[in-house]
Structure formats: C-alpha cells, structure tokens
Amino acid sequence: MVTAVTSFGRSGTSDWLVQRVSGVILLAYFLFIGSNLIGGVDYIAWKALFAHTWVKVFSLMALLSLAAHAWIGIWVVLTDYLTERLMGAKGNVLRVALQLLVMVTIFVYVVWGVQILWGY
Amino acid sequence: MLKVSIYRYNPEVDDKPYMQDFDFDTQGKDLMVLDVLEQLKSQDTTITYRRSCREGVCGSDGLNMNGKNGLACITPLSATVKGNKLVLRPLPGLPVIRDLIVDMSMFYAQYEKVQPYLQNNSPAPAIERLQSPEDRAKLDGLYECILCACCSTSCPSFWWNPDRFIGPAGLLQSYRFLADSRDTATEERLAKLDDPFSVFRCHGIQNCVNVCPKGLNPTRAIGHIRNMLLSRAT
Numbered sequence: 357m358v359t360a361v362t363s364f365g366r367s368g369t370s371d372w373l374v375q376r377v378s379g380v381i382l383l384a385y386f387l388f389i390g391s392n393l394i395g396g397v398d399y400i401a402w403k404a405l406f407a408h409t410w411v412k413v414f415s416l417m418a419l420l421s422l423a424a425h426a427w428i429g430i431w432v433v434l435t436d437y438l439t440e441r442l443m444g445a446k447g448n449v450l451r452v453a454l455q456l457l458v459m460v461t462i463f464v465y466v467v468w469g470v471q472i473l474w475g476y
Numbered sequence: 477m478l479k480v481s482i483y484r485y486n487p488e489v490d491d492k493p494y495m496q497d498f499d500f501d502t503q504g505k506d507l508m509v510l511d512v513l514e515q516l517k518s519q520d521t522t523i524t525y526r527r528s529c530r531e532g533v534c535g536s537d538g539l540n541m542n543g544k545n546g547l548a549c550i551t552p553l554s555a556t557v558k559g560n561k562l563v564l565r566p567l568p569g570l571p572v573i574r575d576l577i578v579d580m581s582m583f584y585a586q587y588e589k590v591q592p593y594l595q596n597n598s599p600a601p602a603i604e605r606l607q608s609p610e611d612r613a614k615l616d617g618l619y620e621c622i623l624c625a626c627c628s629t630s631c632p633s634f635w636w637n638p639d640r641f642i643g644p645a646g647l648l649q650s651y652r653f654l655a656d657s658r659d660t661a662t663e664e665r666l667a668k669l670d671d672p673f674s675v676f677r678c679h680g681i682q683n684c685v686n687v688c689p690k691g692l693n694p695t696r697a698i699g700h701i702r703n704m705l706l707s708r709a710t
C-alpha cells in the first residue's frame with residue numbers, strides 16, 4: 357500500500373468516487389445556471405433567483421464540489437509531474453509549495469463564495 | 477532496401493545513446509522484426525537484445541518498433557514498417573542496460589506487490605481444489621499474460637510513477653487472483669490496493685490494450701478491481 361497524506365480522502369477509492377460525484381453535481385449546476393442565463397437576465401431577476409434558499413444551498417454544494425474536484429485533479433497532476441523521480445529533490449520542494457498555494461487559493465475561494473451567497 | 481535504425485547504447489564505451497542505421501535487403505519476404513535483428517546481428521555481433529522462444533510465448537523480446545511496443549518475434553514487417561523505415565528502440569520508461577535491453581526490476585517489483593500466487597488458508601483437500609467450469613472461465617483473458625511488459629511501458633501513468641502505480645501488467649495479474657474462486661485472500665488483496673496510486677493512477681487511456689501482443693485487456697481488469705474496491709468501501 358502506497359501512503360499519500362496530501363490526497364483528498366487518503367484513499368484512491370474515496371477520491372475516485374468524490375471526483376465522479378462532484379463532477380455530476382457541477383454538471384447539474386452549470387446546466388441550471390445556463391438555463392437561467394440563456395433567455396438573458398437582469399439584476400432584479402438574478403437577485404430574485406438567489407433569494408431562494410435552495411438556490412444558495414445548491415450553489416454552495418457546487419462550490420464545495422468544485423473545491424474537492426479541483427484539489428483531487430490538481431493533486432494527481434502535481435504528483436505525476438513534479439516528483440523526485442522526474443526532477444530530483446527540487447521536485448519535492450516545488451510540489452509541496454504548489455500544493456500549499458492551491459490549497460490556500462481553494463480555501464479563499466470557498467470562504468469568498470460563502471460570503472457572496474449569504475452576504476447580499 | 478529497408479532502412480533499419482537501431483538504438484545503440486553500451487554504457488562501458490558510449491557517453492550517450494545513438495541511433496545506428498543499416499540497409500537491409502528483405503529479398504521481398506515479409507520477415508518478422510526478430511528475423512531482421514538476427515540477420516543484422518550476424519553482421520554486427522555487438523547488437524544486443526533479449527530473445528528466447530521466437531514464437532510469442534516467452535515474452536523476452538518486447539521492443540518499441542516504429543513507436544509501438546510489441547514482440548519482435550511475432551511482428552511482421554508488413555505490420556510495422558511505414559515509408560520503408562523501421563526504427564527499433566528499447567521499451568520506453570525503464571532504464572537501458574545495453575542497446576535494446578532494459579532493466580525490468582521496477583516492473584517485477586510491481587508484479588511482486590500483487591502477490592501473484594494462490595492463497596488459501598483452508599485445509600488442503602486430499603487431491604486438488606476443485607473449480608466449476610464457470611469459475612474457471614473467469615480466468616480466461618487473465619492467465620495468458622506472458623509478462624512481456626509491452627503494456628506497462630506504454631502507459632504514461634507507469635512512466636511517471638513506476639514505483640507507486642502497479643501498472644497494467646501487475647493489475648491484470650492482481651485481478652487474476654481476485655477473480656479466482658479458490659483464492660481466499662480477496663479482502664487482504666483489496667486492502668493493499670485502496671491507496672491513490674496502486675490502481676487509481678490508471679486514467680483509462682488504454683495504451684495497454686492497444687499494444688498487448690496476447691490481445692488481453694488490462695483496462696477491463698482494472699475496471700473490475702475498481703468495482704470490487706467500490707463495493708467493498710460503500
């Protein structure tokens with residue numbers, strides 16, 4: 357068994373499942389937003405839409421899905437290419453630094469998103 | 477004249493690898509790639525490669541021929557030569573020992589990880605452990621693997637993580653024992669595969685299926701393992 361403490365769920369099975377489920381949620385959310393945008397919206401209609409609690413909850417679900425989806429996806433890419441095997445010791449430094457950067461970025465977006473959804 | 481270009485590297489004399497070109501007269505015959513190599517070797521005895529059975533059984537002459545992995549002994553020129561050119565390189569992704577010979581240690585280390593032998597802790601019956609024809613049929617498409625490494629060395633996930641991703645060949649063998657009705661170590665086997673690398677680095681690119689000289693389908697076996705892991709975990 358290969359250990360990997362920075363992966364999302366620390367289990368390949370769990371990461372795989374989260375990746376698929378979050379993908380479906382994101383697809384549903386973008387279809388929902390798309391169907392609302394397609395006829396054109398004004399500020400009043402857009403604000404009225406987001407006044408519904410279920411729209412906020414759905415948006416939050418999509419936001420968290422995006423965060424998980426992005427982390428799992430980027431983690432896989434980083435552990436494929438930025439490794440000691442391919443780049444020597446500096447691969448480890450670069451990988452961990454980028455992992456931190458991505459983690460902080462995702463965290464900021466989640467907090468900011470929550471603020472937007474419930475703040476206005 | 478067929479233009480044959482061979483990857484040459486002898487670490488004892490060469491600073492770095494180079495390609496050596498030969499003109500080869502096929503005399504109009506559709507030879508196997510291994511026949512070409514054997515004839516060239518009779519001219520230049522320093523050309524080095526592995527071979528044994530010369531009939532697609534032993535798995536020792538896996539090569540990269542015009543960019544595609546396969547067994548030199550059962551690949552006819554007509555199946556690989558494009559524009560009258562044949563480029564022969566060692567299997568990609570593994571360290572080269574000399575010319576077309578690669579160091580398979582990492583490949584075997586992954587094979588070893590899946591414990592490729594039957595495990596059954598119930599008392600052995602007097603004669604043999606029986607298996608129904610239906611259960612035996614589940615091993616078809618799995619047991620035929622000759623460990624030539626053509627699949628794993630064509631898999632990008634194995635190139636990047638040969639120490640952590642088991643690779644198509646090892647996983648096909650893993651499933652061969654997971655699917656065996658006589659094996660009782662299923663749970664222990666699955667527990668060892670649950671991490672994010674061993675199985676889940678497979679992204680279904682199917683390069684492995686594309687090159688297997690025995691026509692096996694590692695991607696399908698990997699899918700079965702994934703389903704077993706999912707039903708165990710949910």
Ligand code: SF4
Nearest residue numbers: 621622624625627688
């Ligand atoms: S699955 Fe096919 S390509 Fe892979 S090692 Fe076995 S025989 Fe060779």
Ligand code: SF4
Nearest residue numbers: 631678679681682684
């Ligand atoms: S399907 Fe999976 S194992 Fe086969 S080549 Fe692609 S990533 Fe590798």
Ligand code: FES
Nearest residue numbers: 528529530535549
């Ligand atoms: S020499 Fe045995 S498989 Fe080609």
